[in-house]
Amino acid sequence: MLLIVVLILIGSIAATVTSVSEDSYLLDEYTSRTVEYEQIYMMADLAIEAVKEIFKNDDPKVDYYGEYWSQNITVPIENGMVTVTIVDQERFLNPNYLVDSRDRINSKYLNIFKRLFFLLNINESILYNIIDWIDKNQFSNGGVEVYTDYPAKNRKIDTLEELRLINGIDNQIFNGTVENGEFKPGLKSLLSPYSNGKVNVNTASKWVLMSLDQDIDSALADAIIAYRKNKPFKNLNDLNLVDGVTGDIIHRISTVADVKSKNFIINMDIKIGDRDYKLLFLVERNGKNINEKWRKIY
Numbered sequence: 001m002l003l004i005v006v007l008i009l010i011g012s013i014a015a016t017v018t019s020v021s022e023d024s025y026l027l028d029e030y031t032s033r034t035v036e037y038e039q040i041y042m043m044a045d046l047a048i049e050a051v052k053e054i055f056k057n058d059d060p061k062v063d064y065y066g067e068y069w070s071q072n073i074t075v076p077i078e079n080g081m082v083t084v085t086i087v088d089q090e091r092f093l094n095p096n097y098l099v100d101s102r103d104r105i106n107s108k109y110l111n112i113f114k115r116l117f118f119l120l121n122i123n124e125s126i127l128y129n130i131i132d133w134i135d136k137n138q139f140s141n142g143g144v145e146v147y148t149d150y151p152a153k154n155r156k157i158d159t160l161e162e163l164r165l166i167n168g169i170d171n172q173i174f175n176g177t178v179e180n181g182e183f184k185p186g187l188k189s190l191l192s193p194y195s196n197g198k199v200n201v202n203t204a205s206k207w208v209l210m211s212l213d214q215d216i217d218s219a220l221a222d223a224i225i226a227y228r229k230n231k232p233f234k235n236l237n238d239l240n241l242v243d244g245v246t247g248d249i250i251h252r253i254s255t256v257a258d259v260k261s262k263n264f265i266i267n268m269d270i271k272i273g274d275r276d277y278k279l280l281f282l283v284e285r286n287g288k289n290i291n292e293k294w295r296k297i298y
């Protein structure tokens with residue numbers, strides 16, 4: 001309930017924003033926007049406090065849909081609306097893990113991404129372009145290392161949008177597409193550079209689950225998702241309870257999967273009058289504590 005209280009507070013700040021911008025006909029657009037930004041930063045501080053409270057009451061050993069943090073909250077405010085969404089990043093695959101700390105290809109992740117690209121009908125050569133973009137060395141591992149308009153990064157990616165700079169990643173691959181009447185999601189809804197590399201089987205999408213192991217086919221991924229809807233997995237061995245999941249599968253995915261999440265993006269959409277603001281936070285959970293890694297305002 002604390003979140004509601006905080007959101008009402010946020011609402012009262014937003015109301016101030018509205019009255020400031022309505023009364024300040026002498027201020028030009030720039031000044032009123034600056035005032036709004038200040039107010040929005042105040043909302044951001046309140047929102048982070050609310051998020052900390054939510055996670056104080058959450059069991060960090062298991063995370064699944066239906067827990068308080070996973071529910072979108074929309075609060076009407078005077079002349080607008082605030083919507084808060086929290087997305088765990090361990091539901092996604094992290095492309096940075098394709099390259100290990102010794103700058104070599106991580107074969108486990110390579111196989112996971114090969115399966116993902118096969119499922120999405122993306123040419124495997126693009127996978128090697130991603131590897132060469134990320135790895136520190138400047139010799140090709142089968143992909144493109146040399147770009148004409150800008151240098152390859154040769155470091156881990158910081159934002160998903162960066163993927164668009166990599167050779168071969170076009171709009172369709174990034175945003176998704178419809179093929180033969182079937183929707184194929186884009187990389188932007190399957191990957192995250194903020195995940196700790198251990199996919200949460202309680203929150204991962206069907207595509208990500210299928211990528212985890214050669215023996216998780218479409219039917220088995222559906223069975224996993226159907227099972228967790230009623231009963232979240234408390235540990236990886238619980239996957240045994242799903243018809244078709246073998247001990248071998250659990251053993252193979254044990255180093256790349258888990259039942260909990262560590263990193264969360266908090267998304268706040270703030271609508272005031274005809275203006276839209278977006279606040280993004282990345283937070284990392286350590287036990288009962290939440291550490292803010294960064295925030296961005298759009």
Ligand SMILES: [Ca+2]
Binds near residue numbers: 061062063067
């Ligand atoms: Ca939890």
Ligand SMILES: [Ca+2]
Binds near residue numbers: 131
């Ligand atoms: Ca490289």
